[in-house]
Amino acid sequence: MGISREEVEQLDRLVVTRKRVRRGENLYYTDDRFHSIYAVRSGFFKSTVLAEDGRDQITGFYMPAEIMGMDGIGTERHACDAVALENSDVCIIPFAKLEEISAKVRGLQRQFHKLMSREIVRDQGAMMMLGSMRAEERVAAFLLNLSQRFVARGYSPSDFNLRMTREEIGSFLGLQLETVSRLFSRFQEERLIDVQQKHIRILNAAGLARAAGQEPC
Amino acid sequence: MGISREEVEQLDRLVVTRKRVRRGENLYYTDDRFHSIYAVRSGFFKSTVLAEDGRDQITGFYMPAEIMGMDGIGTERHACDAVALENSDVCIIPFAKLEEISAKVRGLQRQFHKLMSREIVRDQGAMMMLGSMRAEERVAAFLLNLSQRFVARGYSPSDFNLRMTREEIGSFLGLQLETVSRLFSRFQEERLIDVQQKHIRILNAAGLARAAGQEPC
DNA sequence: CGTTGCGTTGAATAAGGTCAAATAGAGTGG
């Protein structure tokens, strides 16, 4: 988007290669030397940071067309672990090449900056959720967020499979897995969603949005 | 750092201008059209995002030499409010110019990318704090983080004035102001810090680090 | 001085966390 035909040819020079990552494997580890960023082509990832005392926190989930690894640019080492939640494919985008070419191709430079900025805004949204929403609101907002991202990728917004466990959802939301489970059950009782293990159907998106505190009461 | 003499000359073309922002005034508002990023020269800022229902969350505090406004690049509108906590000075860095020149000056491009990446990593650290630390740990970690940032700027690491209220600290940490106040009192009883209103003296940094869960118990 | 905003402290309460037990699936090897 926003780049010309000849610019596209330059893009080919990015010599993007592909890589398979099996479920449970790391795409990269914290402190790994940074060389590339990664575009998810298929599959699902989580990124986790771990504290000195061993606790870890999931800082994001990544689905196709999303970019991972920009955490590594600042220190030239990755600042989190990236783990595949299912068998996945990524494009490896060598960062030195990307910088070189984006210096020539204005549209690419712009796109890349926007991408990084959106990651910042996304994280700030997560901070808002963690800092000022109650458990019920977080879980509702989480489901709506997933829904929106699925629909943007051509999948159903109201019918999808969770790729992560209750514990992983809890880690991302700053809750215990039991709390997540209870809220799923509660939303089901209230006919907002239908839960069948990892399979979620959203029955009442407006109701969920209300539960997320995103609508007038 | 990392840029040559002739590159420095190019930098002058950034035609950086300055701006005063008085205590309580906004440097920018959410949804303001994005044109520039800002380097804090003197003073102190907070950035806040607000939810649909009016609640707001402080997503960061900014002190001299830190950069604000990168949240606006992605959508070309700012995603948060930036408010001065005391009379402050900023450098206005026109973003179009910055992109133009950083395309030519390799060192500048690199520095800018690192800056954005560090902002991502910083936010992920905040997410970890909000998601997986207890109130006591958050407050201790907050004080240590401030201390580190002060010392990096040539101020005392153990003797400083808070520029923000208890309520603002609470908002940033996802706690109520009373909880913050109680923990300050508790740390004082434990001789970890000395609190006199907004004036903080860190008496036992190792003890604080332990309270932050950053050290072996 | 009275006012106002900020900070501290106490008591009661509610929200989530912790612990424990039961259940349900998915995958494995016979």
Place this chain on the structure above:
DNA sequence: CCACTCTATTTGACCTTATTCAACGCAACG
């Protein structure tokens, strides 16, 4: 194909932590 195992999930009971509500103190300022 079935029994078995292991892990993920659900649910209940109880407990801890932090919030809420309220009162009071303090300092700055007109």
